[in-house]
Amino acid sequence: MARSIGILGTGKAVPKKAFKNDDFVKHGLDTSDEWIMDRTGIRQRYIVEDETTSSLCIEAAEHAIKSAGIDRDTIDAVIVATTTPDYPVFPSVACLVQAGLGLREVAAFDLSAACSGFIYATEVATQMLKGGHYRHILVLGADTLSRVCDWRDRSTVVLFGDGAGAVILGDVKKGYGVLSTKLGSRGKDFDKLIIPIGGTKTPITAENVDSPDRYLKMDGKAVYKFAVNIIVGIIEEALTLAHLKKEDITFFVPHQANKRIIEYAREKLGLSVDQVYVNIDRYGNTSAASIPIALSEANDKGLLKSGDVVVTVGFGAGLTYGTSIIKWA
Numbered sequence: 001m002a003r004s005i006g007i008l009g010t011g012k013a014v015p016k017k018a019f020k021n022d023d024f025v026k027h028g029l030d031t032s033d034e035w036i037m038d039r040t041g042i043r044q045r046y047i048v049e050d051e052t053t054s055s056l057c058i059e060a061a062e063h064a065i066k067s068a069g070i071d072r073d074t075i076d077a078v079i080v081a082t083t084t085p086d087y088p089v090f091p092s093v094a095c096l097v098q099a100g101l102g103l104r105e106v107a108a109f110d111l112s113a114a115c116s117g118f119i120y121a122t123e124v125a126t127q128m129l130k131g132g133h134y135r136h137i138l139v140l141g142a143d144t145l146s147r148v149c150d151w152r153d154r155s156t157v158v159l160f161g162d163g164a165g166a167v168i169l170g171d172v173k174k175g176y177g178v179l180s181t182k183l184g185s186r187g188k189d190f191d192k193l194i195i196p197i198g199g200t201k202t203p204i205t206a207e208n209v210d211s212p213d214r215y216l217k218m219d220g221k222a223v224y225k226f227a228v229n230i231i232v233g234i235i236e237e238a239l240t241l242a243h244l245k246k247e248d249i250t251f252f253v254p255h256q257a258n259k260r261i262i263e264y265a266r267e268k269l270g271l272s273v274d275q276v277y278v279n280i281d282r283y284g285n286t287s288a289a290s291i292p293i294a295l296s297e298a299n300d301k302g303l304l305k306s307g308d309v310v311v312t313v314g315f316g317a318g319l320t321y322g323t324s325i326i327k328w329a
């Protein structure tokens, strides 16, 4: 008998330092609170100082373990979706989390799918659990993109914030939990959102160390168009896989990249404002962390009820995309 796998607990963590739109102006950037609010819906974001991707993960995971009410010794794997690990190549953030939480010597690995990473990691964990050899899996989405943004580039640095979100996945009532998932990629557009220098293709040298190409570069318009082109279609495909229709959606938890993209999807899906979780005003785009942070907040506020059809959707660098249809347990 196939297991039904769902979210048993949620958690989140953000750095202590809040960075308001006006703080960019104070730092000499040619921008304004009005422009950022108007174009993106972002009012502030949190920025790491002494925190790291792994320390945020550990804090978020502690909340999720408590929220799930499980014994940490029953966690059989850790998956961290991130593109901003503590160290450039290895060790993985997941191994630091395994040690930091005092877990048994369980499987631990990172997964790279940028802002869609949490949906990818949830799918990997769900299929591992369905295989029958794991009890609980800790899935995290975490990023500290402030560390890889060009603080001289107003077109990107204002968009991102740092944070981590966590869920514990495990058995739920039959017919509940993750009903369907749709993942995809469009690698031909790899250069629309990229850090050109610093990988193995073009290592950092004395000559390029000050180049703006060491930092995140985005063709914002292209990513925007990509997002609005794919978002509704993939949700419809995943709904069909789950034998559901748009009218069955109770709650929508989208990746928080831009309020206008969220608003576009909301209208196309025929949802009311109350059916959509939006926190981009407080956190900015936290990349892989945005969906689990939103789920954690919605869960803490009691907005997610047993039997609700919750739709998550993400898109980002790669380019990648993904959506999950979850019947909240």
Ligand code: ACO
Pocket (backbone or CB within 6 Å): 030, 031, 032, 035, 036, 039, 040, 114, 115, 116, 154, 155, 156, 158, 159, 193, 220, 221, 223, 224, 227, 257, 258, 285, 287, 315, 316, 317
């Ligand atoms: N402050 C003031 N002016 C600015 C700023 C700023 N921070 N940034 C850009 N501008 C200027 C531009 O220079 C441009 O000026 P110009 O007309 O004189 O050339 C003008 O504002 C308009 O710029 P656009 O790029 O056309 O602005 P647009 O309305 O397209 O918004 C934005 C840009 C917010 C980046 C939007 O395109 C967007 O949200 N794209 C999607 C990004 C996204 O979703 N990324 C998700 C993936 S993230 C991941 O995977 C890690």
